[in-house]
Amino acid sequence: EEIKKEVSLYIKKIGYNPAAVAFVPISGWHGDNMLEPSSNMPWFKGWKIERKEGNAEGKTLIDALDAILPPSRPTEKPLRLPLQDVYKIGGIGTVPVGRVETGILKPGCLVVFAPANITTEVKSVEMHHEALTEAVPGDNVGFNVKNVSVKELRRGYVAGDSKN
Numbered sequence: 001e002e003i004k005k006e007v008s009l010y011i012k013k014i015g016y017n018p019a020a021v022a023f024v025p026i027s028g029w030h031g032d033n034m035l036e037p038s039s040n041m042p043w044f045k046g047w048k049i050e051r052k053e054g055n056a057e058g059k060t061l062i063d064a065l066d067a068i069l070p071p072s073r074p075t076e077k078p079l080r081l082p083l084q085d086v087y088k089i090g091g092i093g094t095v096p097v098g099r100v101e102t103g104i105l106k107p108g109c110l111v112v113f114a115p116a117n118i119t120t121e122v123k124s125v126e127m128h129h130e131a132l133t134e135a136v137p138g139d140n141v142g143f144n145v146k147n148v149s150v151k152e153l154r155r156g157y158v159a160g161d162s163k164n
Contacts, residue, residue: 012129022047022056022064022088024147034061073137079103079111080163083157093123097142098155103161105135105143110162118152119162 008018018098024033024045032038037059048057049067065121072087083098105111112119121146127133135141 001005017049020049020051022049024028024061024064026061033059036060067155075104075136077102079105079159079161081105081159083153083155083159085144085155086150086153089143090146094148094150094153095142096159098159099140100135100137102137105141106133112162113153113157113159116152118148120148128132
C-alpha cells in the first residue's frame with residue numbers, strides 16, 4: 001500500500017489519473033501474480049481501474065495488460081508521413097521510408113513532399129517486404145514514388161495528401 005500511495009502521488013503530479021492505473025504486486029522470480037493469482041500474497045484481493053471507456057478489474061499482471069485499450073488511429077485526418085530516410089533501390093527506383101502519423105497512404109494516391117513542394121504519385125506501399133493496399137497510422141512503410149530522384153528528397157521532409 002505504501003508503494004501504491006507514493007506512485008499514485010507521482011502519477012497524479014505528471015498528469016495521469018491514478019484511478020485508471022492497475023497496481024499489481026508481483027514477483028517475477030517466483031511468478032507471483034504474473035499469470036495466475038498467487039497464494040503467497042493472500043492480502044491482495046485484486047486491482048480495479050476506473051476510466052470513461054469502462055471499468056476493469058483483475059488479479060494478475062496479464063489481466064492488467066489485457067485491460068489496456070489500444071489508442072484510436074487518426075485515419076480521418078489528412079495524410080502526414082515524416083521521412084526517416086530515402087533509398088534508391090535498383091530496378092525499383094526512389095523509396096522514401098517513414099511512419100504514417102495520420103491519414104492513409106495508398107498506391108495510386110498523389111502526395112506532396114514539404115517543404116520542397118514536390119508532387120508525385122505513389123506506385124506501391126510496402127511494410128516488412130510485403131505489399132500493402134493501404135498504410136494506416138503507426139505503420140512504418142517504404143513507398144515507391146514516380147519520377148522523383150533520391151537527391152530531391154531528404155530525411156525530415158513530410159509527405160502529405162496533395163489535396164490537403
